[in-house]
């Protein structure tokens with residue numbers, strides 16, 4: 373599913389209206405109807421009423437109607453529709469007409485004097501008035517929010533700029549504190565549609581009826597938390613226009629994995645396959661103090677389905693690792709007496725990598741004298757895809773690796789927000805301010821596939837595509853979960869998936885496994901990284 377910015381949405385509106393000749397008012401009609409249908413669906417979910425015996429289905433002559441715009445319990449519903457000055461308000465006015473038609477008592481609350489509405493919104497204002505819908509102007513007329521059963525927020529949409537001002541801010545605060553279910557038109561008012569930042573105040577919706585295409589701000593936190601349940605409804609803007617626009621940001625779903633990324637999600641293996649068919653991962657990581665990171669990444673690579681995994685580790689660590697995972701191959705590469713790595717180990721790693729399909733480095737690696745040189749020789753000397761995580765990223769962050777010799781095979785970086793901050797030379801707060809754009813910019817500038825971890829991980833490619841993953845659980849915020857992801861992505865690469873496929877599918881499966889593992893625990897916070905591997 374496509375994810376767009378507010379500016380892209382404006383262009384798509386324009387191309388539909390001016391290019392295809394579909395009147396703006398038609399789009400607004402579709403939008404308002406979709407919103408009304410979702411409000412009625414919400415009312416039906418809340419009030420499960422059995423149909424009267426005489427009203428049930430019967431044999432014989434049958435006529436059906438607009439079930440989505442019909443509500444048996446309409447008489448019990450009273451909805452407030454908060455109307456802003458722009459087209460978002462216009463959408464709300466259309467929805468109000470449909471709700472009223474369904475028998476729901478509706479009151480319009482204009483945030484600004486209705487005379488200030490223009491264009492299509494003004495037409496809708498007049499239609500609502502002609503239908504006799506009751507209306508008040510906020511700040512001028514009396515309003516008792518407690519008397520209503522729900523609120524439609526049609527104050528601000530993709531045309532909003534900055535924090536809600538004046539009466540908009542007052543209405544948002546009053547709606548939030550009312551405790552009533554709030555349905556937002558397009559985006560919660562007060563949300564930055566592109567970055568996902570929530571202004572003060574911002575609507576906290578139960579349902580957001582997103583119009584036409586997902587907006588970036590709805591997938592990025594904290595906006596994703598303010599939107600409630602998101603329903604995307606088409607309003608007559610063809611998706612071919614998005615493709616033409618070259619928008620390449622997707623919400624990562626099984627359909628996107630299959631149809632956009634060509635991933636075989638069935639994971640069928642050939643009856644003639646053998647361990648050699650599924651590739652060989654080399655993992656360089658782990659020290660005496662952080663052996664677990666290497667173990668977790670190696671085991672996860674095996675569980676992701678690759679044929680073989682060799683764990684390259686310092687000599688001092690070897691006796692402790694033997695037998696810990698019998699399926700693993702171990703290769704000691706020298707190192708220091710205290711069990712840490714040194715720069716001379718690069719020679720052994722390169723030798724080993726020549727016989728493997730993927731090299732992964734970083735989990736539990738630690739820092740050591742000459743580590744930049746060490747990583748540079750691995751970057752320049754390995755002739756296979758490279759996955760870098762943890763301390764390998766911290767090493768990269770301290771150097772301009774764009775001057776290193778360019779590689780024939782892709783590099784995947786898997787930073788968490790703290791590591792990303794170091795890589796990009798900004799603060800973690802700035803990283804989280806607009807994760808999608810930052811990931812897109814970084815991946816393009818540094819020619820890497822970037823996996824920016826955290827709630828709703830972003831996968832960005834050097835070619836300018838991005839995929840936003842929404843599988844996963846807060847329980848996965850636990851030591852080692854990142855090492856498991858590194859192993860999974862490496863294991864998928866070894867099986868022949870390309871960098872984007874492996875990163876996206878790896879992140880998606882990692883989240884699913886985390887969800888499954890946390891459900892298996894009585895208390896989700898008991899989840900440990902190893903449980904994610906076992907849930908694969």
Ligand SMILES: NC(=O)C1=CN([C@@H]2O[C@H](COP(=O)(O)OP(=O)(O)OC[C@H]3O[C@@H](n4cnc5c(N)ncnc54)[C@H](OP(=O)(O)O)[C@@H]3O)[C@@H](O)[C@H]2O)[C@@H](O)CC1
Nearest residue numbers: 399403458459460528529530531532533534535536537558
């Ligand atoms: N045909 C179409 O185009 C379609 C549009 N669609 C719908 O329209 C929405 C976009 O509509 P839009 O562009 O009219 O902007 P919108 O979000 O309603 O608000 C802008 C108004 O608010 C004001 N304002 C701005 N910031 C403010 C602030 N911080 N605090 C207070 N006020 C602020 C500003 O007024 P100003 O301050 O400039 O006088 C401006 O007039 C979109 O989300 C979707 O719902 C869809 O149905 C598809 C078809």
Ligand SMILES: [K+]
Nearest residue numbers: 528557559561
């Ligand atoms: K809104």
